[in-house]
Amino acid sequence: MKDNTSRLVLGSLLRRPNKPVLGDDTVCLDRSSLFENVRLQANLFLQSGLRPDDFVVLMCDRGLAFWSELLAAWVLGAKPICVEKNISDEHAASVVQMTSVSKIIGADETTTPEFKALERLPSSFDPNAEAGDLQSCFRDLPFVDDSELPDLAGLIFTSGTTGLPKGVPLTHRALNLNALSTAQRLQLRDSDRLLIATPFRFISSISHFLVTLLSGAAFFGVERTLMIKDLIDILNDRDISAFGGSPFHMQFIAMAGEHRLPKLRWAMSSGDHLRREVIEKLAGNFSNLELHVVYGMAELGGRFCELPPQYLSNKAGSVGFPINGFEITIRRDDGTTCDVGEVGNIYVSGQIGFEGYFRNTKANQKVLSSVGFLNGDMGYVDDEGFVFLSGRSDSVFKRSGLKVSAQIIADALMNLDEIHDVFCTSEENDFEGRVPVAYISWKNESEMDSGEISRTLRRFIPVNHIPARYVSLPEIPRTGSGKVDRRRLASLIEATKGSSKAEG
Amino acid sequence: MAVEESVRSILSSEFGLDSSSLETDAAIFSAGLLDSLxxxxxxxxxxxxxxxxxxxxxxxxxxxxxxxxxxxxxxxLKD
Structure with a gap:
């Protein structure tokens, strides 16, 4: 199926013009308003020279205009490159070099110099715009001819935990198939109002948007920083019945319970497995909450596994089984298939599949093979086909659903003159899933306190990579090959507990 | 003032913020210095x-x- 994702989504909303479809904590657009915004925006882009197959940078962190602009760019067959507003200069330069992009949507005075040379396209977002009639507005959309529709619907980027972020091609075909398969499994109702509080450029957000609209429901999204109380207030103020968030969010949804969230009937956790304690608390504090646990990746156009609500009690900790269009196999390092219950590398294949990172032969050689896409996670499948994750095959772990690389932290620490050697790992944390911990051996007497180390690290690595704890050790024990000797490390940690300045 | 000094100390020692140069009214979370986590x-x-x-x-x-x-x-909350 090669169909314009914009046509698929808008074509599913051709009735009930006054039904809410898109909102945040302050505004709410009905279908008529969304259609008119997409029509006006697509025509404005067309007049500004945006053409089929053009890459265009689409800046996020600007609110709901993002969705109207994304749909409008797709109408024209253009290929949005979704990036965060505070993208690093280095990443921005690589985007320009990789794609030869020449146009940008949503630039302002804070835009990185690397993007300032791009031609700025105008935005016409107006939450009060109204289409006269949905059918005729839809007919007036300047859809590119199918023959001119490129396979590529755009690019998003990996988190960059193992180097510079990699470009993940999104195709109309994969987005459509994934959204339709996911909608079938998630069973949102057309009366639902779904809220997300994650950056719109994430594949999880794009998948939520597509699935929600294809289900006939209304999508609400807030990108700004929210504390838990703010989130609860928005859920209630906007009459939200469905919430999509990370395991981090879910523990607070559980804590709030039905008495503080009386309208919530559906929740979806994604980003990592959901702990049994949180599942049990959700079940205990809500009388009838439909909870879905989902596993997804940008590389696969959205979701690829889901644990349906009826299996939560006896399969807690699992991410479920593949949605239509995907198959999963677990393989040993030599490529042979693992037995039931045996932990190995997760390979994903199937109709939706992943065809490789954008112009990145080196990365593709590592992850693509005849048996599918090696997705970097480790896990096993039980005797009923349910997938359980057991970590990453590299030094990456999830902190509150977001990837963190222990290697990036270790590299940043090794740049400090005072440090002789470092070992970074992660440990369980009640609220954040896993958090980074750094074990440090110092040169001479140059030990720093934890505040000084964090202040220095903040200049080089993302906030979520700052270790929760630093532990000073006389040495980082290593084997002859240079690997950390974990057995000796454990003894050393036990012997030096609480004795260092950096401890804490 | 004692509370403010303690708050500055926590932000500095636990989160690595250079709180001595941070204005009293400067945004911390909405400016991205800390995240909601x-x-x-x-x-x-x-x-x-x-x-x-x-x-x-x-x-x-x-x-x-x-x-x-x-x-x-x-x-x-102390009151």
Whole structure:
């Protein structure tokens, strides 16, 4: 199926013009308003020279205009490159070099110099715009001819935990198939109002948007920083019945319970497995909450596994089984298939599949093979086909659903003159899933306190990579090959507990 | 002033913020200096430092988005 994702989504909303479809904590657009915004925006882009197959940078962190602009760019067959507003200069330069992009949507005075040379396209977002009639507005959309529709619907980027972020091609075909398969499994109702509080450029957000609209429901999204109380207030103020968030969010949804969230009937956790304690608390504090646990990746156009609500009690900790269009196999390092219950590398294949990172032969050689896409996670499948994750095959772990690389932290620490050697790992944390911990051996007497180390690290690595704890050790024990000797490390940690300045 | 000094000390020692140069009213979370995930650790630190009981369900961005707001929140909860 090669169909314009914009046509698929808008074509599913051709009735009930006054039904809410898109909102945040302050505004709410009905279908008529969304259609008119997409029509006006697509025509404005067309007049500004945006053409089929053009890459265009689409800046996020600007609110709901993002969705109207994304749909409008797709109408024209253009290929949005979704990036965060505070993208690093280095990443921005690589985007320009990789794609030869020449146009940008949503630039302002804070835009990185690397993007300032791009031609700025105008935005016409107006939450009060109204289409006269949905059918005729839809007919007036300047859809590119199918023959001119490129396979590529755009690019998003990996988190960059193992180097510079990699470009993940999104195709109309994969987005459509994934959204339709996911909608079938998630069973949102057309009366639902779904809220997300994650950056719109994430594949999880794009998948939520597509699935929600294809289900006939209304999508609400807030990108700004929210504390838990703010989130609860928005859920209630906007009459939200469905919430999509990370395991981090879910523990607070559980804590709030039905008495503080009386309208919530559906929740979806994604980003990592959901702990049994949180599942049990959700079940205990809500009388009838439909909870879905989902596993997804940008590389696969959205979701690829889901644990349906009826299996939560006896399969807690699992991410479920593949949605239509995907198959999963677990393989040993030599490529042979693992037995039931045996932990190995997760390979994903199937109709939706992943065809490789954008112009990145080196990365593709590592992850693509005849048996599918090696997705970097480790896990096993039980005797009923349910997938359980057991970590990453590299030094990456999830902190509150977001990837963190222990290697990036270790590299940043090794740049400090005072440090002789470092070992970074992660440990369980009640609220954040896993958090980074750094074990440090110092040169001479140059030990720093934890505040000084964090202040220095903040200049080089993302906030979520700052270790929760630093532990000073006389040495980082290593084997002859240079690997950390974990057995000796454990003894050393036990012997030096609480004795260092950096401890804490 | 004692509360504000303690708040600055927590932000510096636990989160690596250069709080000595941070204006009292400068945004912390909405400016991206800390993310919402850090808020929980901050609340736990405030509980421990000032002997308070703080539920994350009752704290909004407006309560913690600057040194002055955190100080006000702590003083309010202490009363």
């Amino acid at each position: 850090n808020s929980l650790r901050l609340l736990m630190m405030l509980e421990s430092q000032f002997g308070l009981s703080i539920s994350p369900l009752d704290v909004s961005l407006d309560d913690v988005d600057s040194i002055s707001k955190i100080t006000e929140t702590v003083n309010r």
